[in-house]
Amino acid sequence: MTDQRTTTRDDAGWIEQALERHESALVAYAARITGDVDTARDVVQETYLKLCHARREAVEPQLAEWLFTVCRHAAIDLRRKLGRAGANEGFDMAEIEGSAEIETREEGARALQLLARLPGSQREVLRLRFEGGLTYKEIARVTHQSIGNVGWLIHMGLKSLRAQLAGDAVEGTVQ
Amino acid sequence: MVAKWDFDADDARLSAYALGELEEAEREEVEALLARNPEARAFVQGLRDTVAALEKGFSAQSSPGLTDAQRTSILATTARPVRRVWPRYAAAAGLAVSAAAGAAAWMWNRDTSKELALGAEKRASYADVARARKSSLRDLEGLGYTGSSGYAAANKPATLKAEMEPAQNPAATLAPDVVYVGRVGATPGLSVVDSDRLADDPNVPRLEAADDFTSEAYAPIVENPFRRTRDEPRSTFSVDVDTASYANVRRFLVAGQLPPPGAVRIEELVNYFRYDYAAPEGSVPFSVTTDTSACPWNPSHVLMRIGLQGRTVAQHERNASNLVFLVDVSGSMDSPDKLPLVVSSLQMLARELDARDRIAVVVYAGASGLVLDSTSIRARSAVLDALERLQAGGSTNGGEGIRLAYEVARRNLVPGGTNRVILCTDGDFNVGVTSQDELLALIEEQRKSGVFLTVLGFGTGNLKDSTMEMLADKGNGNYAYVDGVREARKVLVEELGGTLEVIAKDVKLQIELNPAEVQAWRLVGYENRVLAHQDFADDAKDAGEIGAGHTVTALYELVPVGVPFEAPESGELRYREPAGESPAAFTGEVAFLQLRYKEPEDSESRLLSHPIVRATGEASVDSRFASAVAMFAMKLRGSPHVAEVAWADIERLASGSLGRDERGYRVEFLDLIRRASELQR
Numbered sequence: 001m002t003d004q005r006t007t008t009r010d011d012a013g014w015i016e017q018a019l020e021r022h023e024s025a026l027v028a029y030a031a032r033i034t035g036d037v038d039t040a041r042d043v044v045q046e047t048y049l050k051l052c053h054a055r056r057e058a059v060e061p062q063l064a065e066w067l068f069t070v071c072r073h074a075a076i077d078l079r080r081k082l083g084r085a086g087a088n089e090g091f092d093m094a095e096i097e098g099s100a101e102i103e104t105r106e107e108g109a110r111a112l113q114l115l116a117r118l119p120g121s122q123r124e125v126l127r128l129r130f131e132g133g134l135t136y137k138e139i140a141r142v143t144h145q146s147i148g149n150v151g152w153l154i155h156m157g158l159k160s161l162r163a164q165l166a167g168d169a170v171e172g173t174v175q
Numbered sequence: 176m177v178a179k180w181d182f183d184a185d186d187a188r189l190s191a192y193a194l195g196e197l198e199e200a201e202r203e204e205v206e207a208l209l210a211r212n213p214e215a216r217a218f219v220q221g222l223r224d225t226v227a228a229l230e231k232g233f234s235a236q237s238s239p240g241l242t243d244a245q246r247t248s249i250l251a252t253t254a255r256p257v258r259r260v261w262p263r264y265a266a267a268a269g270l271a272v273s274a275a276a277g278a279a280a281w282m283w284n285r286d287t288s289k290e291l292a293l294g295a296e297k298r299a300s301y302a303d304v305a306r307a308r309k310s311s312l313r314d315l316e317g318l319g320y321t322g323s324s325g326y327a328a329a330n331k332p333a334t335l336k337a338e339m340e341p342a343q344n345p346a347a348t349l350a351p352d353v354v355y356v357g358r359v360g361a362t363p364g365l366s367v368v369d370s371d372r373l374a375d376d377p378n379v380p381r382l383e384a385a386d387d388f389t390s391e392a393y394a395p396i397v398e399n400p401f402r403r404t405r406d407e408p409r410s411t412f413s414v415d416v417d418t419a420s421y422a423n424v425r426r427f428l429v430a431g432q433l434p435p436p437g438a439v440r441i442e443e444l445v446n447y448f449r450y451d452y453a454a455p456e457g458s459v460p461f462s463v464t465t466d467t468s469a470c471p472w473n474p475s476h477v478l479m480r481i482g483l484q485g486r487t488v489a490q491h492e493r494n495a496s497n498l499v500f501l502v503d504v505s506g507s508m509d510s511p512d513k514l515p516l517v518v519s520s521l522q523m524l525a526r527e528l529d530a531r532d533r534i535a536v537v538v539y540a541g542a543s544g545l546v547l548d549s550t551s552i553r554a555r556s557a558v559l560d561a562l563e564r565l566q567a568g569g570s571t572n573g574g575e576g577i578r579l580a581y582e583v584a585r586r587n588l589v590p591g592g593t594n595r596v597i598l599c600t601d602g603d604f605n606v607g608v609t610s611q612d613e614l615l616a617l618i619e620e621q622r623k624s625g626v627f628l629t630v631l632g633f634g635t636g637n638l639k640d641s642t643m644e645m646l647a648d649k650g651n652g653n654y655a656y657v658d659g660v661r662e663a664r665k666v667l668v669e670e671l672g673g674t675l676e677v678i679a680k681d682v683k684l685q686i687e688l689n690p691a692e693v694q695a696w697r698l699v700g701y702e703n704r705v706l707a708h709q710d711f712a713d714d715a716k717d718a719g720e721i722g723a724g725h726t727v728t729a730l731y732e733l734v735p736v737g738v739p740f741e742a743p744e745s746g747e748l749r750y751r752e753p754a755g756e757s758p759a760a761f762t763g764e765v766a767f768l769q770l771r772y773k774e775p776e777d778s779e780s781r782l783l784s785h786p787i788v789r790a791t792g793e794a795s796v797d798s799r800f801a802s803a804v805a806m807f808a809m810k811l812r813g814s815p816h817v818a819e820v821a822w823a824d825i826e827r828l829a830s831g832s833l834g835r836d837e838r839g840y841r842v843e844f845l846d847l848i849r850r851a852s853e854l855q856r
Contacts, residue, residue: 005770012253019249024240037239045245050818052252055855057215058436058813061395069815080739108231115229132230136196144401144695144740148187151196155187162225 015052018063023048025131026071032127033075034082043078047071065138068128072142107165114164117158122157125150180208182215189215193222208590237832248695376726389507392602394641395436398814399705401697401734404690410698411706413718414483414682414727415440416673417647418666419632419656421447423640423813425843426658428850430635434811438640441700442810445728448804448840450797452484452726460678460774461721463487465787467733467765468794471802471828472809475738477693480788480798481684481768488672488723496593497549501580502565503600505540509567512658513634517599518562520631520663524597525559528552535583536561539576540568549587556606574617581621588625591776593675597629598646602639611642618650618719625776627720629665629674644703651680670840673722678774679782681718684729685711687767691760692789695734697816699805711771714780721772730805732816733765735789765789796832800841803811803829807848822852 023044030040047070051059059066115123128139136154140147191197191204196546241249308573319659337665402410420443427434455462462484470476500521508514517728525534529552534546536558547561580596588594618628628650632733638656647654653674666674688696698705710716723728735738759767771780794802806825809817833841 012250015253016250019241019246023246024238026471027240028236028238031239041239041241041245045249048241049252050247052249053821053855054818055433055436055811057433058811062813066813066818068814070818073815073818076739095685107228108233108235109231111228112232112236115232126229130226131233134189136194141400145403146406147408151187151191154194155185155190157810158190158193158222158225159184162221163231165225165228168219 014056014060015048018051018067019048022132023065024063025133026067029068029070029127030075032123033072034079037066039078039082041072043071046074060161062138064132064134065141068132068134068138068142105163111165114161115152118157122153125153126157129154180204182212182218184218189219190222193219193226200628205810216576258544259314262398265596285822318633330796361403372634373701390486390636391435391438391638392641393435393818394703395437396440396810396812397681398812399698399700399702399818401695401732402693404688404693408690409685409687409708410696410731411683411708411711412698412701413682413684413704413706414721415442415701415704415719415729416446416725417443417644417654418447419640419644419654420444422656422658422662424633424808425636425847426635426656428847429658431850433851433854436812439808439811440644440702441805441812442704442729443806445730445801445804446726448800448844450482450484450728450801451834452482455484455486459783460772462735463768463770463783463785465768465785466795466798467787467790468798470732471794471799472806472820473732475735476800477733477765477789478733478794478798479733479765480801481686481729481731481787483682483721483725483727483770485673485678485721485723485725485727488676488678490672493531493672493676493723494592495589496528496595497533497582497584497587497589498528498593499537499549499584499596499674500562501536501537501539501576501596501598503540503576503598504538504565504567506568507601507637508634510634510636513601514565514567515629516657516660516663517633518565519660520564520595520657520667522559523663524667525552525555525562525662527668528555533587533589534558535580535587536565537576537580537583538565539579545583546581574614575618575620577614581624581626584626585624593627593677594625595627595629595675596650597631599633601637602632602643602645611645614642615645615649616801618646619713622649622651622717630654632656648703648719651677651717653720654723665838670722670724673725676723677720677775678723678725680720680775681714681716682727682770682772683711683716683718683780685769685771686787687733687769687846688733689760689764689766690736692736692763692765693733694736694738694740697732699730699732700808701729712780714773714778721722730801731766762786763788796834799828799832800834803808803832804844807844811851822848822855826852 026044026047027037027040030043031037034040034043044048047067050070051067054066115126118126124143125139128142129136134142136150138149140150143150188197188201188205192202197205202335205219209219213505222670256375367690417440420438420440423438424444427438436789452464453462464482465480467477467479470478489514502514502517502521504514511657528534532552533549534547534552535545535549538546546565547558550557552558577596577598580598584594584596622628628647629652630647630650632638632640632643632654633656642658644654646652654676657666685708704719706716706718764786768785768787770783770785773780805827806817806820806828810820810822810825826845829841829848830845833845836842
């Protein structure tokens with residue numbers, strides 16, 4: 001149960017829980033911005049180090065949003081410093097893994113493969129939603145756009161994935 | 176016939192529905208559509224299958240996490256000794272609170288154990304975690320927490336005094352703040368926060384409580400997000416000259432605690448200090464100063480400052496005043512930092528007044544009463560004596576006291592003069608008018624008589640910050656927190672003119688950002704003062720007052736065009752074309768400021784306007800200091816925008832911009848930065 005006398009151990013504990021919950025999603029997310037996993041790892045490590053120095057009681061109620069916001073800032077910043085392509089459009093790097101064009105019958109893998117071909121803006125919100133577990137509202141705040149716009153991008157993404165998964169090539173073109 | 180909603184495969188609500196993101200009303204609309212339209216049903220089923228496929232894909236995907244070395248280095252950072260700040264949420268809580276806390280703890284542990292059980296070989300998949308997170312939210316909602324977003328999960332249950340003694344004090348359970356604790360909706364007829372502006376945000380009306388300050392109540396603040404200029408070119412808000420939050424934050428820090436995040440209102444911290452704005456000229460009661468400089472917490476961004484300076488009124492030019500001191504003498508006020516401080520503060524004020532002025536004293540406790548009918552200050556010693564004799568005891572009938580005080584003020588109304596009720600309390604209004612709505616309605620009604628309100632907050636342990644701020648907001652008033660004699664002197668002597676004498680009322684600002692110069696913007700602070708754009712020109716809509724000599728400062732963080740910014744293009748919006756710019760967009764202006772205000776006696780507003788151009792050159796001393804204060808506040812609030820900023824950076828910026836600082840307030844601020852940095856290690 002929540003002991004009132006929280007100790008040092010619990011302070012480490014909440015960071016550990018924050019790692020358990022979000023670390024992999026953050027690395028995968030950052031990698032789509034920086035273009036490679038190693039840089040993404042540095043970004044995420046940096047993000048968690050900042051978390052260690054933030055006010056727990058202020059950050060905890062908005063933990064996911066906080067982590068993705070800080071991580072996104074750092075990733076875009078780093079990409080700019082490294083002078084990589086797409087420095088001006090948030091989420092526009094090619095997908096990393098899964099970019100191997102092996103057709104697969106397995107539905108889940110196929111969905112990810114199709115996801116990789118969507119426009120960057122749709123891909124980003126879908127990843128934040130399904131990989132990061134964020135709500136529309138949190139995604140809106142992390143990506144600095146309106147909730148309506150987030151809803152629209154998610155819908156367009158899901159709609160084209162749906163059409164393609166159903167093998168409906170006619171409707172399946174990205175709008 | 177009501178037009179029925181037709182199936183449209185491009186309607187984003189269908190995905191939002193499949194993902195459980197819709198509010199009840201829209202959800203019902205979609206369900207009705209699905210019930211009558213098989214095509215829509217098939218389409219939504221397809222979306223659900225797609226969602227399932229994505230979840231499956233993500234959960235099967237092996238994703239690289241951090242390396243073990245990286246993880247270890249992070250955890251090593253947390254292993255240093257940490258001073259806990261205000262951990263004991265559940266300590267003094269009653270049944271309802273413990274139940275909520277227990278459930279929250281259970282959910283947390285459950286998720287963790289699930290993940291731990293999977294251990295090193297196989298970490299829980301993202302989708303699992305995401306789902307677990309969602310279901311935890313539902314668990315919490317089942318307990319009566321409203322709100323559908325992720326904030327609910329970690330929101331701490333509040334511990335409020337009234338919860339601890341429901342039996343002795345049935346009315347206490349109706350105290351407005353208590354509604355937030357685990358039982359929203361359980362008590363019919365009670366609604367929580369009046370404000371239309373807050374109503375659309377499910378996160379706002381939940382209170383947080385502060386540790387040792389067991390029954391203090393603060394409304395959480397959700398920081399204003401960045402907005403893209405093309406989506407949202409305007410920003411509209413009401414001025415706020417309150418300074419209570421600064422004194423309250425200082426009280427926490429001096430007592431060796433970090434303040435709860437909801438106690439930190441950025442604009443009130445910034446406005447606590449005087450800035451050297453030009454004096455107003457001509458008939459307009461205040462001057463407007465704007466400048467821009469590099470944003471200190473993000474140098475590629477621009478910080479835009481808007482400053483208003485109210486006309487000062489010399490002591491001999493001051494209007495005759497009719498003041499009613501309304502003093503809470505309930506049992507909770509019986510503490511050295513409360514009633515005795517109230518008495519010495521009001522005596523300090525009475526000594527500043529002169530033969531033109533009148534004072535009455537009304538108290539409220541179990542019953543309210545007129546202690547001293549309106550008396551000319553010529554009989555100053557009678558006033559001082561009446562104050563001296565005040566004693567604490569009894570429970571609080573705030574509503575009755577407010578009614579009586581306004582009645583006395585109206586009876587002695589000085590036309591064209593200063594007519595004001597000065598309420599001194601720790602904020603408990605638990606007998607009589609009980610719901611916050613009723614109390615606010617009462618204040619709004621009384622406001623129409625032309626009587627203004629000053630709320631002075633006192634004491635620790637029971638402070639109802641949120642109630643008092645709202646009272647002042649609704650009652651054409653200002654709100655200060657008095658944490659000692661020094662603060663009383665600042666509010667009631669040094670800034671007496673500003674506290675008593677209104678020079679402009681219903682002051683609203685509307686800033687239009689220029690999309691050719693600014694790609695995104697964020698208003699720093701003023702979260703609970705944001706207005707709907709259409710209310711700007713609506714003179715029936717209330718807004719903040721400016722007192723004589725008051726300064727008001729607002730800061731905007733702007734992202735200039737050309738700076739990499741991670742907001743996606745909204746060219747994919749269905750109904751909107753990228754808007755063309757008018758010729759004014761290419762004048763180099765970053766923004767256009769419009770301001771509406773009313774003269775104190777008027778009911779029609781006047782309009783001022785002022786283009787803002789981007790300045791070049793160094794930031795002024797005041798601008799640097801104001802931004803240091805804003806950073807300090809954001810850091811206390813855990814804002815992600817200052818995640819990179821260290822306390823030492825803030826201290827450096829502030830100590831390099833002390834200016835003249837005649838009264839030493841800025842130096843005192845340096846001390847608060849040091850205290851905060853020591854507490855948050």
